[in-house]
Structures are given as C-alpha cells and as structure tokens.
Amino acid sequence: MTRQSSAKLPLSGAVLAGGRAQRFDGHDKTKLRLGGESLLNRSLGILNSFCAETLISSNTLPQHPEGRIVPDQEKGQGPLGAIYSCLLAAHNPYLTIIAGDMPFIRAPALTKLWQEKENFDVIIPRTSDGLQPLAAIYKQSCIPAIEAQLKEKNFKIRGFFDDVRVKVLICSNFPDIYPDNTFLNINSPDDLQRARVLYQKTN
Numbered sequence: 001m002t003r004q005s006s007a008k009l010p011l012s013g014a015v016l017a018g019g020r021a022q023r024f025d026g027h028d029k030t031k032l033r034l035g036g037e038s039l040l041n042r043s044l045g046i047l048n049s050f051c052a053e054t055l056i057s058s059n060t061l062p063q064h065p066e067g068r069i070v071p072d073q074e075k076g077q078g079p080l081g082a083i084y085s086c087l088l089a090a091h092n093p094y095l096t097i098i099a100g101d102m103p104f105i106r107a108p109a110l111t112k113l114w115q116e117k118e119n120f121d122v123i124i125p126r127t128s129d130g131l132q133p134l135a136a137i138y139k140q141s142c143i144p145a146i147e148a149q150l151k152e153k154n155f156k157i158r159g160f161f162d163d164v165r166v167k168v169l170i171c172s173n174f175p176d177i178y179p180d181n182t183f184l185n186i187n188s189p190d191d192l193q194r195a196r197v198l199y200q201k202t203n
Contacts, residue, residue, distance in 0.1 A: 009114060012090035013047030014055040015040060015067065016082050016134060017100040029186055030100040034199055039186070040100050041066070047098070049107050053091050057082040078155045083138060084146045093141075099134040101186040103195050108177050113137045113169060121164035125178065127171045132183045133157040 017030045017040055030040035037045075040056075044066040047054045054067035061069050070089045072081050079099075087095055094117060096110050113123040117137060124136040134157075145160040171178035186192050 008052045009050050009111070010092050010094075011051050011114060011137075012053040012055060012086070012092040012095045013051030013110075014057055014070065014083075014086040014090070014095055014097050015043040015047065015100045016079055016097060017043075017056050017058045017061065018072070018082055032101075032186065032192060034103045034192075034195060039103055040064075042103060043098055043100055043105070046105060046107050046110070047096070050111055051096065055086050055089060055095075057086055074150075077150055079134060080146065080155045080157050080159075081150060083157070084143065084150060087138060087140050087143050087146070090140065094137055094139050096137045097134060099185055102135060102183060103186065103199065104181045104184050105135055106182070109182055110135070110137075112174065112177050116167050116169055119165060120167040122161065122166045123169065124166065125169045125171050125183070127178070127183060129183070131158065131168070134185075135183055 030038060032039050034042065044054060044056070048066060055070045056064055056067040057070050059071045059075060063069055070086050073085045073088065074081060077084070083097055086097070094114070096113065098105055098110070109125070113125065114137060116123050121139045121141045122136060125132045142160065142164050145163040149160045171182070181198055184195065186195055
C-alpha cells in the first residue's frame, strides 16, 4: 500500500530495510524492537508523517501495510543500488532515504533537508562523524550518474557526487534539529543496548 496525501510534502520516502547483519547472527536488524516497536515500523511512522509516498527497500519482504516494497534492480550493489532502485520506483522527483536501523532520527531532521533542496540534486547532512548518506534526500536527476557508476561496479554512495549538485547541511549549525545521536545506527548488540539506554533516558 502506498500512502498518498495532498496534505503531505510532494516527497517520496524510503526505508532501507535490506541485508542481513553479520554482527546480529544474520538476523534482520529492522525487526529489532525499541520501546515496544520494531525499528522498521518506527522508521515508516516517521516517513508517513510527512511524505506523500512511502517505500521499503527490501529483497525479502513480500508486502507491508505501511509502504510499497521495492526490490533491488540488481542484487549485490549495496545501499547505492537500493537508492537507485527506489529513485526509479518513486512517484515524486525527490526521495528521502533513511536506514532502517536509525532509531533516533526524527521528522524535523529530514524536513530540514527538504527546505534546502532548491537547485540541488543531493541534500545531505554532515555531523562530526562525516556525511550521512543514509539519511539524505536524492533527486531523480541523479539516476544517470548513479547508473553510470553502478556499471563501473563502484558501489560507494559518494562516488557520483562530483557529477551532481550537492548541498551539505552542517548539523552543528542546527543543534535543536540535530541533537546528539540523531544518526546513531545499530550495527551490533552493543549498539542496541546503548540505544535502549538512551531511549529510556529520553522517553
């Protein structure tokens, strides 16, 4: 089911929910729960709050009531291949991407990127840890550059940035919108435990 609403932004949103985590014994991280809710459903709820359309990048899920499943055009191309597939499938020119294992991302952090979109193909936040390509907005105008890069077997997300117009948003300039841990992602059981402690402190 694809959510469409004129009251929402003319923006497609996609949760990257593919892949198995080796440090979680191959289990799907999006099924992990935080505050009684799976990480996938948590992410979908955020996107559904402001996106006119919600997609789920997955090669394993058959369907989901909160988003349209988008399998990879070609498997084995990592997150860049997932972004490419979602851009092709999106019904809107702009697509916001979030990794399915970011429990503390919030709608304001993503809608701020939307506000910075004018004349840009990629709008991406930068923290003290560097660029955050899995919590960014991509325009369908990126498709040719990504396609050319994938043909070269280069799966680094930033590999095509020199060929498009990129807006880097410095998160430290907006501390109220991008508090600490906004882009924390869960890569291991230790990360999950840390996230649960942080969640208890902030809820």
